[in-house]
Amino acid sequence: MKAVFTKELLDNFRDRRVVINTLILGPLMGPVIFALMISFMTRQATERMEAPLELPVVGAEHAAELVGFLERQGVEILDAPDDPEQAVRDEEYEVILRFGPEFGEHWREGRPAPLEIITDQSRRYAGASVSRVRGYLNAWTTQISQARLQLRGVHPELTRPVHIQVTDLSTPESRGGMLLAFLPYFILITVFMGSMHMAIDTTAGERERKSLEPLLINPLPRWQIMAGKLAATTFFAMATLGLGLIAFVYAMGFLPVADMDMALNLDFRVAAWAFLLVAPAALLAAALLTILASFAKSFREAQSYMGMVIIVPMIPSLWMLVDPARAESWMTLVPLLSQNVLILELVRGEPINLVWVGLSLLSTTALALALALIAGTLYNRPRLIFTSA
Numbered sequence: 001m002k003a004v005f006t007k008e009l010l011d012n013f014r015d016r017r018v019v020i021n022t023l024i025l026g027p028l029m030g031p032v033i034f035a036l037m038i039s040f041m042t043r044q045a046t047e048r049m050e051a052p053l054e055l056p057v058v059g060a061e062h063a064a065e066l067v068g069f070l071e072r073q074g075v076e077i078l079d080a081p082d083d084p085e086q087a088v089r090d091e092e093y094e095v096i097l098r099f100g101p102e103f104g105e106h107w108r109e110g111r112p113a114p115l116e117i118i119t120d121q122s123r124r125y126a127g128a129s130v131s132r133v134r135g136y137l138n139a140w141t142t143q144i145s146q147a148r149l150q151l152r153g154v155h156p157e158l159t160r161p162v163h164i165q166v167t168d169l170s171t172p173e174s175r176g177g178m179l180l181a182f183l184p185y186f187i188l189i190t191v192f193m194g195s196m197h198m199a200i201d202t203t204a205g206e207r208e209r210k211s212l213e214p215l216l217i218n219p220l221p222r223w224q225i226m227a228g229k230l231a232a233t234t235f236f237a238m239a240t241l242g243l244g245l246i247a248f249v250y251a252m253g254f255l256p257v258a259d260m261d262m263a264l265n266l267d268f269r270v271a272a273w274a275f276l277l278v279a280p281a282a283l284l285a286a287a288l289l290t291i292l293a294s295f296a297k298s299f300r301e302a303q304s305y306m307g308m309v310i311i312v313p314m315i316p317s318l319w320m321l322v323d324p325a326r327a328e329s330w331m332t333l334v335p336l337l338s339q340n341v342l343i344l345e346l347v348r349g350e351p352i353n354l355v356w357v358g359l360s361l362l363s364t365t366a367l368a369l370a371l372a373l374i375a376g377t378l379y380n381r382p383r384l385i386f387t388s389a
Contacts, residue, residue: 002228003228004215004224004225004227004228004229004232005228005229005231005232005235007228008198008202008228008229008232008233009232009235011201012197012198012201012232012236018197018198018201021197022193022194022197022198022236022239022240023194023236023239023240023243026190026193026194026240026243026244027190027194027240027241027243027244027246027247028243028244028247029190029193030186030187030189030190030244030247030248031186031244031247031248031250031251031252032247032251033186034182034183034186034248034251035251035252035254035255038179038255039254039255039256042255042256042257043256045128048125048128048129049128049132052074052075052076053074053075053076053129053132053133054075054076054078054093055070055075055076055077055078055095055096055097055133056077056078056079056080056081056084056087056093056096056097057077057078057080057096057097057098057099058080058084058096058097058098058099059080059098059099059100059101059103060077060080060099062099062100062101062103062104063099063103063104063107063113063115066099066115066137066140069136069140069143070136070140073136073139075136080096080098081093081096084096084098084118085118088118088119088120089120091123094119094123094125094126094129094130095117095118095119095126095129095130095133096117096118096119097115097116097117097118097133098115098116098117098118099115099116100114100115100116102114103115110148115137117130117133117134145159171263171349172261172262172263173263173264173265173347173348173349174348174349174350175261175262175263176257176262176263176264176265176347176348177265177344177347177348177349179255179257179262179264180252180264180266180344180347181320181321181344182317183248183266183343183344183347184316184317184339184340184343184344185313185314185317185340186244186248187241187244187245187248187274187278187339187343188278188281188313188317188336188339188340189310189313189314190240190241190244191237191238191240191241191278191281191282191285191313192237192285192289192309192310192312192313193240193310194236194237194238194239194240194241194244194282194285195233195234195236195237195240195282195285195286195289196289196306196310197236198232198233198236198237198286199233199286199289199290199292199293199306200289200293200296200299200302200303200306201299202229202232202233202290202293203229203290203293203294203296203302204293204294204296204297204298204299204301204302205299205302207297208298208299216379222376222379222380223376223379223380225379226290226375226376226378226379227372227376229290230283230286230287230290230372230375233286233289233290234282234283234286237282237283237285237286238279238282241275241278241279241282242275245271245274245275246268246271248266248271249266249267249268249271252264252266264347265346265347265348265349266347270346270347273346273352274343274346276357276361277338277339277342277343277357277360277361278339278343280335280361280364280365280368281335281336281339281364281368283365283368283369283372284335284336284364284367284368284371287368287371287372287374287375288309288312288371289306289309290375291371291374291375291378292305292306292309293305293306294375294378294379312336313336315336316334316336316337316339316340317340319337320337320340320341320344327341327342327344327345327356329355329356329359332356332357332359332360332363333359333360333363334363335360335363335364335367335368336364338356338359338360338363338364339360339364341356342356342357342360
C-alpha cells in the first residue's frame with residue numbers, strides 16, 4: 001500500500017498540470033473569488049448609499065414644502081419624464097415620486113395626502129434608492145405629524161402607546177459571520193476539486209493508459225492497491241484544503257470590513273479547527289469520486305461524471321441559505337451539513353461545542369469509510385480492468 005501511495009504521489013507531482021490545477025489554482029480560486037466578490041459588493045453598497053440621490057418628481061408644484069424638505073436632505077430633484085412608468089421600465093430611473101393634484105387639497109384639510117412611489121421592486125439595484133426615499137418621507141411625515149398635534153394642544157407622545165427599542169446582541173464577529181456564510185461551500189468545493197483529478201487519473205486514467213492491469217496482477221491484495229490510491233487522493237485533497245484555508249486567512253485580511261462595523265473571525269486558530277472538521281470530508285470526497293471514476297470507460301467520461309458530483313457540496317450550503325435555521329444537534333450527524341453548521345459557528349465567534357465536533361467527525365468518517373469499502377469492492381471486479389474504452 002505504501003509503495004502504491006508513493007508511486008501515485010510521484011506520478012502526479014511530475015505532472016505540471018496537476019500541480020498547477022490542484023495545489024495552486026484550486027486553493028487560490030475560492031479565496032480570490034470570495035474576496036473580490038465581497039469587496040465589490042461592499043464598495044457598491046457604500047457608493048450607492050453615499051452618492052447623491054437623483055429623484056424625478058411629477059407634480060412637484062403640488063407639494064412644494066415636501067420637495068423643499070427633500071432638497072434640504074441633499075436629494076437632487078429632477079424634472080419628471082413624460083411617461084414615468086415607461087421610464088422606470090426602460091431603466092432610465094430607479095424611482096420616481098408622483099404627486100397628484102389632490103395632494104394640496106388633502107394637505108390643507110389635514111387629511112392623508114396621496115403620493116406615489118414608482119419603481120420596479122424586482123430590480124435589486126433599485127432597493128437602496130427606494131429605501132432612501134422611504135426614509136426621507138417617513139422622517140418628514142413624523143415631523144409634520146408632531147407639529148400638527150402640538151398646534152392642537154396634543155402631546156405627540158400620546159400617539160405612541162409603546163416605545164419599541166431593539167437591543168441588538170450581535171457582535172462585530174457575529175455580523176462578520178453573515179458575510180462568511182459562503183465560506184463552508186468554498187472550503188468543501190476546494191476539497192472536491194483537490195481530489196477530482198487524482199481520483200480520475202488513478203482509476204479511469206490508468207485504465208485508459210493500459211497501466212492498471214499490470215498493477216493489479218502484482219501479488220498484492222487489491223484492497224491494498226485501492227487503499228494506496230485512495231490515500232494518495234486524500235492526501236491531495238487535504239493539501240488543497242490546507243493551502244485553501246491559509247489563502248482564505250490572508251485574503252480576508254484585505255476586506256474593508258471595519259467600514260461596515262464588522263470583524264471577520266478567521267485567523268489560523270479558526271482555520272485549524274476548520275481543517276480538523278473538513279478532513280474526514282477529504283476522505284469522503286476521494287472515495288466518492290473514486291467510485292464514480294471506476295464506472296467510467298475513459299478519462300473524459302469520468303470528467304463528465306465529476307461535473308455532477310461537484311454539486312454535492314453545494315446542497316447543504318444552499319439549504320442553509322434558503323432556510324436559515326438555528327444550529328441543532330441532528331445537523332451534526334449529517335456529513336457536509338455538519339461542516340457547514342460548525343464552520344459558521346466558528347466564524348461567528350461562538351464557543352466550540354466539542355460534542356458536536358465529535359459527532360460531525362464520527363458521522364463523516366463513518367460514511368467515508370463505507371464509501372472506501374465500496375471502492376475496495378469495485379477493485380475486485382474484473383470489469384474494472386476489462387471495460388472497453
